[in-house]
Amino acid sequence: KQEVTQIPAALSVPEGENLVLNCSFTDSAIYNLQWFRQDPGKGLTSLLLIQSSQREQTSGRLNASLDKSSGRSTLYIAASQPGDSATYLCAVGDLRTDKLIFGTGTRLQVFP
């Protein structure tokens, strides 16, 4: 059974820092991996999608990498800003079940 874990569960940093959020999954049979952002009381915003054949994706200050064989993905946020404060969710598209399996998220707070 696919399990997705995110570390750390919470993170509080001063603005300007470069951050790394980690996601690990137990079964490498995936078709993609997505990183989402969720603001309190709001829906999910897709940040980056990495297909299983890709190693990384970049969008602005965000970079996500995927190492399928080791079951890991990292989300790198450069020069963090207070507006980056949110919960970041990792989700894998599980090939065996055809489902999107979510981690429990990393709650990020960037203070001025």
Added chain:
Amino acid sequence: NAGVMQNPRHLVRRRGQEARLRCSPMKGHSHVYWYRQLPEEGLKFMVYLQKENIIDESGMPKERFSAEFPKEGPSILRIQQVVRGDSAAYFCASSPQNTDTQYFGPGTRLTVL
């Protein structure tokens, strides 16, 4: 192209009442997914539907919960005889194909008193 729409955004029900949650997928998307997010937990898959068909309902509780996606109109998630444990955020997502990116709606926050 409007995004995935869900209504209502907030729903309050008393124990024993029925809750009906609606989801309109993005234009051109025929695949709809429902997820539940309990307080302080991650999103959990509930059901996957295509037009007029339930493809996978392995995440749905066996009783009181049902879902449909009719030929015309939005997808409906129906919870009968709600209990306090049903209080959660319910998210709908849509995609053009099953393994494509899923686009999420803003969610419906259900509170059962």
